[in-house]
Structures are given as C-alpha cells and as structure tokens.
Amino acid sequence: MPGFQKSDTLEILLYAAEELFAKQGFDGTTLRDITGLAGVNLAAAHYHLGNKEALYIKVFTRRLQPINESRLARLARAEQEANISLVGMEQLIEIMARPLFELAADTQHGGQYFARILGRCLVEPLPFMEAIITAELQPVMARFGQALRRHSPQLAPEEYLWRFSFVIGAMHHSLATLHGMKVRTHGICRDHDAAAALQRFIPFAVATFTAPVKPEPVNNR
Amino acid sequence: MPGFQKSDTLEILLYAAEELFAKQGFDGTTLRDITGLAGVNLAAAHYHLGNKEALYIKVFTRRLQPINESRLARLARAEQEANISLVGMEQLIEIMARPLFELAADTQHGGQYFARILGRCLVEPLPFMEAIITAELQPVMARFGQALRRHSPQLAPEEYLWRFSFVIGAMHHSLATLHGMKVRTHGICRDHDAAAALQRFIPFAVATFTAPVKPEPVNNR
DNA sequence: GTCTATAGACGGATAGAC
DNA sequence: GTCTATCCGTCTATAGAC
Numbered sequence: 397m398p399g400f401q402k403s404d405t406l407e408i409l410l411y412a413a414e415e416l417f418a419k420q421g422f423d424g425t426t427l428r429d430i431t432g433l434a435g436v437n438l439a440a441a442h443y444h445l446g447n448k449e450a451l452y453i454k455v456f457t458r459r460l461q462p463i464n465e466s467r468l469a470r471l472a473r474a475e476q477e478a479n480i481s482l483v484g485m486e487q488l489i490e491i492m493a494r495p496l497f498e499l500a501a502d503t504q505h506g507g508q509y510f511a512r513i514l515g516r517c518l519v520e521p522l523p524f525m526e527a528i529i530t531a532e533l534q535p536v537m538a539r540f541g542q543a544l545r546r547h548s549p550q551l552a553p554e555e556y557l558w559r560f561s562f563v564i565g566a567m568h569h570s571l572a573t574l575h576g577m578k579v580r581t582h583g584i585c586r587d588h589d590a591a592a593a594l595q596r597f598i599p600f601a602v603a604t605f606t607a608p609v610k611p612e613p614v615n616n617r
Numbered sequence: 618m619p620g621f622q623k624s625d626t627l628e629i630l631l632y633a634a635e636e637l638f639a640k641q642g643f644d645g646t647t648l649r650d651i652t653g654l655a656g657v658n659l660a661a662a663h664y665h666l667g668n669k670e671a672l673y674i675k676v677f678t679r680r681l682q683p684i685n686e687s688r689l690a691r692l693a694r695a696e697q698e699a700n701i702s703l704v705g706m707e708q709l710i711e712i713m714a715r716p717l718f719e720l721a722a723d724t725q726h727g728g729q730y731f732a733r734i735l736g737r738c739l740v741e742p743l744p745f746m747e748a749i750i751t752a753e754l755q756p757v758m759a760r761f762g763q764a765l766r767r768h769s770p771q772l773a774p775e776e777y778l779w780r781f782s783f784v785i786g787a788m789h790h791s792l793a794t795l796h797g798m799k800v801r802t803h804g805i806c807r808d809h810d811a812a813a814a815l816q817r818f819i820p821f822a823v824a825t826f827t828a829p830v831k832p833e834p835v836n837n838r
Numbered sequence: 839g840t841c842t843a844t845a846g847a848c849g850g851a852t853a854g855a856c
Numbered sequence: 857g858t859c860t861a862t863c864c865g866t867c868t869a870t871a872g873a874c
Contacts, residue, residue, distance in 0.1 A: 405839080405840090419742075420644075421642060421644060421741055422645075423641075423642060423644035423645040424643075424644040426866080426867065426868085427867080427868065427869090428866085428867080428868095436840095437839095437840060437841060437842090438841095438868090438869090439840070439841065439842085439843095439869090439870080439871095440839070440840055440841080442868085442869065442870075443839065443840075444839090447868075447869075448868070448869095515740060516740050516741060518790070518793075518794065519736060519737050519740055519741075519790065519793040519794065520642055520737060520740075520741060521640075553805050554802075554805055554806055554813070555817065557802045557805055557806050558806065558813070558814065558817035558818075558821075559817065559821060561787075561790075561791065561794075561798070561801075562787035562790075562791070562817070562818070562821050563787070564790070565786055565787040565788075565789070565790025565791055565794075566782075566783035566784070566786040566787045566790070567786075568740075568786070568790060569739070569740065569782070569783075569785070569786025569787070569789060569790055570782065570783070570786055572739075572740040573739065573740065573782075573786075577782070580782075581775075581778045584774050584775055584778055585775055585778050585779065592775070592779065593779065595831070596776065596779035596780065596783070597779075597783070598831075599828060599829075599831040600779075600780060600783050600825055600828065602828075603824050603825060603828035604821055604824060604825065607820060607821065607823075607824035608820075610816070610819075610820045626857080626858085647848080647849065647850085648849085648850065648851090649848085649849080649850090657858090658857095658858060658859060658860090659850090659851090659859095660851090660852075660853095660858070660859065660860085661857070661858055661859080663850085663851065663852075664857065664858075665857090668850075668851075669850070669851095
C-alpha cells in the first residue's frame, strides 16, 4: 500500500478489504478482519461505507471503472485509426487483457488482489453483485466480443460464443491464480508475471478464434 | 435427487449440501440451510458428519474419487492399446474432460452442482481443502499434463505450462458456468449442454497446444 | 470523524432425553 | 439414530459520548 497522509481512513479500508476479499471471499471475510488489518475502528468503517456489501462494491468498481474507461477509449482510438479496415486480433486482445494482467502483477499497490477478486466474480455468484457485473463488466466484454467477432465470420454463432467463453475463462482463471504459478509449476513459471502471461495469452486467444471448425460431433469412446 | 428408501439421511444431506455449496460457497452456506433443505435435524447432521468442513470434504471426494479412478483407468488402457506410439491428443483430452462435462450436464442427480464446486475450487482457496486438492486433484491433472506434454516437445517448459494452465482454466470456468450459458449468450447456447461444450472444448484444447510459438515478446502499445 | 459499548441475530456445536 | 433445547462465540449494525 502507498503512503497515506492525513485522514485517509476510507482508502486504508479499501486496500485492506481488497486484500482480504481476494484471499477469503466475501462471506469468508468479516468486517472485524478488515478493520483489524486496516487498524481502523469498526464503527468508523460503517460511518464511511454504510455496510459490508457497499464496501465490496466500492472495492470492485473503484478499480474496474477506470480500467474499463481506458480500455474502451483505446479500442475506440484503434478503430478510428484502422478506419474502415479491422483492428488486428492481437491488438484487440491486448487492449482487452493487458490492463488486467498488469494489475495482477502489481504487488505493490494491491492490484494483484483486485485481479483475484475479478477472477472469482464470474464463478462465485454473489446475489448483490449481479447488477454490478451486468452494468460494469458485461458491456465491456460484449464490446470486445463484437470486435473480435468480425475476425471470425466463418464461425457459427454458437461456435464463436463457446470459443469466446473459453478465452474469457482462461483469462479470469489466470487472473485469479497468477500468484501461485510458481508452486503449481514447480518453480518453472514465476508468480505475478504479467509479461509472461500476456505474451502467451495473446497468441493463445488468437489461435482459439482462428482454429478450423470441427464439422462432425465427437465420436470417441 | 434419486429416490431414497430407508434411512438415507447421510445421502440426503450430501445432496442438499452439494447444491447449496455450489450455489453459495462454503462460507455462504450454513448448516441450517442444508438441514433445512434436506429436511434433516441439525443435530443429526453433526451425528453423521462431525462438522461442516468434513461435510464439504465428503461432498467433494465422493464424486471426484470414482471419476478420477475411471479417468486413470481409461488413460492406462489407452496407453496400453497404443503400445509404443502415443495416445492421440483428442483422446487424451476427451478422457480428461468428458466425465466432468457430463457431470456438469447432469441436472437430475446433482452432478451439475458438483461440477460447479469443482469449477470453483481452484479459484477460491479454502484452507482446509488445500490438502485434499493436492492429494486428489493435482496428481490426476499432472498425469494428463505429462501425457499431453509428449505431443508438444517443441514447446519450452514455461510455454507449455502456460498453455496447460489456459486449458485447465477454460475447463474449470466452463464447468462452473455451464448453467447460465443461455442467459449469457442471449439464448444462442443452451444450459447444461455437455455435448456442445465437449465438441468445442476438445478441438480448442488441441489448437492451444499445437499453435505455433510466438518467438518475440509482445511489442504493442 | 472517531471512539466505547452494546443490541440483536445467527453461527457451529453439543448435552441428554427418547 | 433422531429429536429438543441450549451453550457460547461471533457477526453486522447502531446508539450515543467525545
């Protein structure tokens, strides 16, 4: 966490909450855990945030909104520069994924914890987060989904959506587990290595969308 | 849930726990939720299972162990039949993935709920589950990882591990979200459609491992 | 804005009758 | 094996002094 000066109670709370929510989940984290780590009084947390759900939402949107704005801005700029031709697939995927992987690599300012929260959010459905995800996350994903779609007109809609789902799944899984890569790979991959992850993720995603169609259904067994 | 006859209290409890743990997570589910859904007395649950963590572990291993045994048996048989040549990539991935996707499609006997639990387990780390995952899940994953590795000797170890991680991530994400595909795709894909998922997942995984290596690091922006 | 103190509900777990 | 009743700790949230 960066250095705080005056009365940044709210900021300190958000950083502590981010870390614990990422590690333990929403239901596994108590306000006492958070205020304890933050060194803030329990009642003060309620004063600043109202309740636990509002705290979680604040942790979520505080990071996601600026990232989404910058991603959409970069996308719009790239499309403008490409004029009537298409923005390259590599570039589309890079614009979509880089800010997230870089966040996952940020071990100094808590970005890594937000990346883990984001990686979890599609898989552990918190009822009160449904509206937030629909409003903040889905439109941006859909925007990139549409842009990538133009590169894969040969794919049937269902085929394309499955592949897009695999790519998004791989990305969220990576965001949630970029810490811990070292242990899982017995030291071969490093933890929080955004550059390595991105360098592999971009061609991986391109290969997913450009792979030929398997016409006949699976016939094994 | 299937029809129970005599005093299948334990079984009823496991089905109810499976459903609620999948939907709400471990910390988000109370024993009272579970016994309420199961129609079983709270004290009876403790009598049969000891405590909440033991219940979760039981829910987890009860499904996973037989699946892993059958997957390893099929793999061993396929390797024997292939003699000194390699088992095909398609077949390897099919052996690894099919039982899980079929479970995710089982809306009659609760298999779908276990698939969601499995899909969550890599991304939401429960401290008491670490040992179980290391003992029950990792060895099987490693076994398939090794078998697939022989098809990709051209990939550097790090490169291979990243791709394997993407494939596993896509699979777990799919398992956790195979319900809800219809809403997310605006009706184009169906829910719990194991056949469709598998038909796309297998070539997707093959394409991931056979994609050419991008030599130079990403240079965009 | 920050604190102490506490309300009020709910959590997992158990004792002991049947 | 199953039940009622209950213990006891912890939770979120708030009231009210400073």
